Structure formats: structure tokens, C-alpha cells
Amino acid sequence: MIPAIGLFVGVVLGLLLHPSVPLWLQPYLPIAVIAALDAVFGGVRAVLDGIFVDKVFVVSFLSNVLVAAFIVFLGDQLGVGSQLSTGVVVVLGIRIFSNVAAIRRHLFKA
Amino acid sequence: MSPRRVDESMALITELREGSLEAGYAAASARRVAEGQPSHTSTRSPLVIAFAVIVGFLLVVSAMALRSATSVVEQARAELIGQITARQEAGDALAEKVSALEAEVAGARSAALGASGQSGVLSQLAFLQSVTGVVAVTGPGLTVTLDDSADAVSGADAARGSSGFEAGRVSAADLQIVSNGLWAAGAEAISINGQRLTTRSAIRFAGQAILVDFRPLVRPYVVTAIGDAKALQSSFGSSPTGSYLKSLEDNYGIPVAISGSASLTCPAGVPSALVSATARPTGIPSTTAAPTSTATSTRSTSTTTSTTKTSTSKTSTAKTSTTKTATSPITRVTTSSPSTTEIRP
Numbered sequence: 001m002i003p004a005i006g007l008f009v010g011v012v013l014g015l016l017l018h019p020s021v022p023l024w025l026q027p028y029l030p031i032a033v034i035a036a037l038d039a040v041f042g043g044v045r046a047v048l049d050g051i052f053v054d055k056v057f058v059v060s061f062l063s064n065v066l067v068a069a070f071i072v073f074l075g076d077q078l079g080v081g082s083q084l085s086t087g088v089v090v091v092l093g094i095r096i097f098s099n100v101a102a103i104r105r106h107l108f109k110a
Numbered sequence: 111m112s113p114r115r116v117d118e119s120m121a122l123i124t125e126l127r128e129g130s131l132e133a134g135y136a137a138a139s140a141r142r143v144a145e146g147q148p149s150h151t152s153t154r155s156p157l158v159i160a161f162a163v164i165v166g167f168l169l170v171v172s173a174m175a176l177r178s179a180t181s182v183v184e185q186a187r188a189e190l191i192g193q194i195t196a197r198q199e200a201g202d203a204l205a206e207k208v209s210a211l212e213a214e215v216a217g218a219r220s221a222a223l224g225a226s227g228q229s230g231v232l233s234q235l236a237f238l239q240s241v242t243g244v245v246a247v248t249g250p251g252l253t254v255t256l257d258d259s260a261d262a263v264s265g266a267d268a269a270r271g272s273s274g275f276e277a278g279r280v281s282a283a284d285l286q287i288v289s290n291g292l293w294a295a296g297a298e299a300i301s302i303n304g305q306r307l308t309t310r311s312a313i314r315f316a317g318q319a320i321l322v323d324f325r326p327l328v329r330p331y332v333v334t335a336i337g338d339a340k341a342l343q344s345s346f347g348s349s350p351t352g353s354y355l356k357s358l359e360d361n362y363g364i365p366v367a368i369s370g371s372a373s374l375t376c377p378a379g380v381p382s383a384l385v386s387a388t389a390r391p392t393g394i395p396s397t398t399a400a401p402t403s404t405a406t407s408t409r410s411t412s413t414t415t416s417t418t419k420t421s422t423s424k425t426s427t428a429k430t431s432t433t434k435t436a437t438s439p440i441t442r443v444t445t446s447s448p449s450t451t452e453i454r455p
Contacts, residue, residue, distance in 0.1 A: 002154045003162040010166025014174070021175040029172035036165045042135075047153055051139035054155045060134060061161060094123075 027076065028069045031088055035064035038092045041099040048106040068092070240299065243308030243379035247299040250339040251374040252346065254288055254355075256280045257330035259363035277362045280331055282315035284358065285322075288333050289313065291351025295342050297335035299376040303327045306379035323379070339370035 021029065039061035046052040068088045075084030117124055139149045223232045239245045259278030289300050289307060300307045305322040307313075312323065319326045335342060346352055347368070358364045 003158050006159040006162030007166040010163035010168075011170045013163070014167045014170030018174065019171060021171060026175060029175055032168060033172050036168055040165055043158075046135040047150070049135070050150050051135045052150045052153060053135060053138040053142065054151050054153075054157045056134040056138045058157055058161055061165075 027081065027085075028072055031068040031072050031085060032065050034089055034092045034096075035068040036061060038095050038099070039064050041096050041103065045099045045102050045106070048103060064092070243299065243306045243311070243376075246306075246375060246378045247336050248373060248375045249298075249336045250370070250372050251297070251334060251336040252292070252339055252342045252368065252370050253374065254292070254333040254335070254346075255330055255365075255367040255369075256284065256288070256333070256355075256358075257365050259365070278364060279318070280320070280329065280364060282313050282320045284364075285320060285331060285333065286313045287351055287354055291346060291349050291354075292333065292335040292342070294351070295335075295337075295346040295349055297337045297342060299336040301334045301376040301379075303332055304377055306376050308379035311379065334374050334376055336374055336376055339372070343368065343370050 039057065042060060043052060043057040046057070071084050071088055072081060075081035142151075143149050219235075220232060223229070223235075236245075240247050258280055285302060289302065292300055302313070302322050305311075305325055305327070307322070312321075314321045314324075316326075320331070321327070355366045355368075359366050
């Protein structure tokens, strides 16, 4: 419950502060969002499995975001940025879907 | 040798689906159990809450940043549309001002000429203005209406001869022939679809569009001619243009309608700078002297060939001398460049 409140506080902060994102950072934002969602759903599933460890959550979040950003950066330098972004989205998307499926089985037993 | 897994070829997908949960969770939890701690930590640790705040912040910031990219495009578009309408309004206002000032100039001119008793000049000006298409003209006349044939409108049409135009479509050449025929038949003023033909008008085509004074026309094409309606109609109908229109109607299905009217109006044409030139009577020395001088020069070249030869040889020597002077600085440069390379080492 309290992390959910934290999430809400973050949303409100973002709405209030309304920071302007520099242009060079904008290609990384969608990838960062997908990586963060993957970490969040992984964390929720771990909570439901009873094996949640906060350090693992934070480390997995940070490493996901950094690796995804690095791959996109590398792709931009090599001229295949959009293809590598697609690859990152596919891999993280499949993980998100299977994690959500596991969460659904936990919650609804279906 | 271990048996092959059934889904061995799908190892990547299996890995993605089964390893979707971070392996670190299970490992860390097992380590904690081995150390005698509970298998999971609380979700209320400050670390988790801080990261929840960061994730929420990230979501909102990226959503707003990526959505504003589209709204920037729309802002620019709206700004451009606003600029276009503003410029159009400014242009319309300026055109109104121009016509008002022109009316003022015309009034002042007629007042000045009337005061000085030069009414003859005034009437001559009015005549010239109506003939050159500067002012609108109203009077009896003839309208010739041409339209594309039904085949051309529906799209199924062949080319007309070698001209490259579609057979059933009115071409710019057709309108040129019609307007020339009307001039020949005695028309005093002609306008096509409300575009007055002035002394500087052109009937042209650009692709499929017909342009009069660089303004595109839309079918049907109505050619209005002012003049003696009866005389116009009879002489235009019996002229070659009349038979040309008849052949257009018969061969290509282009509908042509010619009708006289008691009162027609040709609008004023695009105003251009008035240029007046008066032909002078004979007796100007420069124009009469020119042909005699050329005649003497040709005579001299035909009779004294030796002098012309020497003159050509002179010019040839002059040419070589100029080429020499032109080449000499270049050779100087080429000779100087090795010397500099010699100095360098």
C-alpha cells in the first residue's frame, strides 16, 4: 500500500514540477519507462511469491534502465537505434506480460 | 547422452517466459533463509518507497515530454495558418486601398484635365483605357461558352491528334483561337471567365489547367466579347473560327454555345503601368542614315579585299600578343613555385 502511495506522490510531483526534458534524453524515455515497469511488475510478483528483497528490486530496476539506455545509445551511434529499441521493448514486454500473468494467477487463482 | 528437450528449438522464448522473474529474488531469499532471517523483506522500506516515487515521477515526466512533441507540431501548424490568414487579410486591405487610390487618381485627373479645357485628351484617355482593358466596359455583345465533353469529364478520352491534349477537353489554343476570332470579328473588349484580356494578357496552359494572366480558369469557359452584337454574331459565325468551333463540336463533342446579349460587362483587367508612345512623322536623320552607312561598309569590304586582309592579320597578331601577355604571368608562377620548393628543404 505504502509503495503505491509513493508512486502516487511521484506522479503528483511530476505534474507539479513539470520539468522540461532535454532533447538528447528524449529517445531514452520510452525505454526507461518500459524497464521501470518491468522492475515494478517483477517486484510485485516477488511480493506475492513471498521472496521480495528490496535490494534486489532496486538493483534490478537500475540495471534494467541502464542496460536499456546503453543499448539504445549504442544503436543510435551505429545507426540502428530504432531496431535496437524495438528489441529492448520486445524482450521487456514479454517479461512484463508473463509477470503480470503470474500476478493474475496469484490474485485470482486463474 | 541426455535426451533432447521437446522445445529445445524455442530456448530463447522459454528462457524469456520462465525466467521472467529476476533470478536474484530467489537467490537472495534463499540466502536470507540460510542466515536465519525471514525469506522476504517488507515492502515498506525507505528504499522501496523512494524508488516508487522515482518510478511515478518517471512515468509522468516521460508521458508529458513525449506528448508535448506532437503538440509542438500542432502549435507550429496553427501559427502558420494564423500567419497565412493575417497576410491574406493584409493583402485584401492593400488591394482595397489600391482601388480607392486609383479612383482618387482618376477623379483628380479628370478634374485637372476638365479645368484646363483639354476635354479632347480626356475622351481619348477614356477610349484608350477601354480598349487596353484598364477600365470595366459595359455594352451589347456576344458570349461564347465552351465546355469539356462528357467523355473528358468522365475520364475516358483519347488524345487529340499530335497536340497531346485530351480530345474532349478545351485547350488553351482553343481559347486563343476563339478570342482572336472575336477580335477579328470586331470585338472591342473580351474577358474569359471574368478575366479581362488586356494588351498584355496571355492565354497559356500549365498541365491541364488553362491560365489567363497567370490565373487558372475553371470550366465552363465563358468568353465575353463587347461590340455590335448583330455584326459580331454574323461575322464570327461565318469566320474560320466559327467553322473551327463547329468542327470541335462535331468531332470531339465539345459543347459550344454562342449567344448575343444586349448588355454585357467586361471587368477591368489587371492594371499595368501605362506606357504611351507616339509615332513621329518621317525625317529623323538617325534612322535614314543607318542603311546608307551599312551599304557603304559592305561596298568597301567587297572592293578593297586587301585592306580587310591586313586588318584580319592585324587582329590575329593582336590576339597572339594578348595570349602571350596572358600566359607570361602563369609561366612566371610555375617558375617561381619550384624555387620555393627548393628553399623549403
